[in-house]
Amino acid sequence: MKTFTSPAELHAWSREQKRLGRVVGLVPTMGCLHEGHLSLIREARGRCDVVVVSIFVNPAQFGPSEDYDAYPRREQDDLALCEGEGADAVFLPSPADMYPPDASTWVEETVLAKGYCGAQRPGHFRGVCTVVAKLFNIVGPDVAVFGQKDFQQVAVIRRMVRDLNFPIEIVRAPIVRDADGLAKSSRNAYLTPEDRTSALSLSRALATARAAVASGERSAATLEAAARAETTAAGWVPDYVNVVDSETLMPLQEVLPGASAMLIACRKGNLRLIDNTLL
Numbered sequence: 001m002k003t004f005t006s007p008a009e010l011h012a013w014s015r016e017q018k019r020l021g022r023v024v025g026l027v028p029t030m031g032c033l034h035e036g037h038l039s040l041i042r043e044a045r046g047r048c049d050v051v052v053v054s055i056f057v058n059p060a061q062f063g064p065s066e067d068y069d070a071y072p073r074r075e076q077d078d079l080a081l082c083e084g085e086g087a088d089a090v091f092l093p094s095p096a097d098m099y100p101p102d103a104s105t106w107v108e109e110t111v112l113a114k115g116y117c118g119a120q121r122p123g124h125f126r127g128v129c130t131v132v133a134k135l136f137n138i139v140g141p142d143v144a145v146f147g148q149k150d151f152q153q154v155a156v157i158r159r160m161v162r163d164l165n166f167p168i169e170i171v172r173a174p175i176v177r178d179a180d181g182l183a184k185s186s187r188n189a190y191l192t193p194e195d196r197t198s199a200l201s202l203s204r205a206l207a208t209a210r211a212a213v214a215s216g217e218r219s220a221a222t223l224e225a226a227a228r229a230e231t232t233a234a235g236w237v238p239d240y241v242n243v244v245d246s247e248t249l250m251p252l253q254e255v256l257p258g259a260s261a262m263l264i265a266c267r268k269g270n271l272r273l274i275d276n277t278l279l
């Protein structure tokens with residue numbers, strides 16, 4: 001497995017792979033890899049000849065009062081996990097490798113990025129789009145794999161890819177959960193055992209919504225109220241709970257089975273968790 005810190009060296013290597021006729025896959029991550037990320041690498045492995053994993057805690061997507069400095073970093077463990085999953089290359093740039101000190105160009109999606117997490121975290125998706133566009137230019141992948149856990153992120157990136165004509169297939173890979181339902185997240189490391197138990201209210205709320213839809217419930221308001229009640233009773237205050245069109249993210253009044261999702265974000269003190277389900 002090759003490791004790169006220089007964008008130019010990775011670009012040259014990746015171009016050579018493509019010249020040799022290989023399908024190149026990219027899995028962008030911020031490191032602290034868990035089973036969810038490994039499933040993305042496997043997804044890319046299954047679709048591509050060559051898999052590049054990027055590990056970069058992107059300062060541009062963190063707000064001033066967010067956890068950029070505290071964000072868990074475990075480079076050596078991450079490299080071993082990538083090797084174990086058969087990644088061909090890992091890109092580990094520093095912030096200086098990625099952003100010149102006078103960088104003044106940003107990529108911003110202006111519709112899908114507005115609500116939900118975008119409303120709670122101003123500038124977050126501008127940082128995500130900018131770094132993902134840069135990774136796309138550096139690696140030039142044919143396929144890029146992202147996790148459904150960040151549902152809004154995938155929708156925003158798909159729109160960016162469409163709007164800016166990136167010739168890249170975006171794959172949304174299913175959420176990986178612990179046995180009790182908690183969606184895997186690097187930020188789960190911040191949860192105390194009590195917080196972790198009460199955090200199960202998010203996945204419970206989503207499972208309840210899925211079951212209600214399977215039994216014929218279609219009212220978004222009814223489903224949202226039940227989900228809010230479930231998490232609030234467990235001490236998690238909803239930032240948002242919305243039934244949305246799974247492509248446009250527009251809030252729906254009625255579930256469109258097969259084309260809807262429920263998105264949820266909750267806070268408890270300084271903790272914030274997101275989760276979602278297709279309906």
Ligand code: PAF
Nearest residue numbers: 028029030058128131150
């Ligand atoms: O989902 C993430 O880990 C990040 O937002 C991403 C896509 C790697 C961009 O920094």
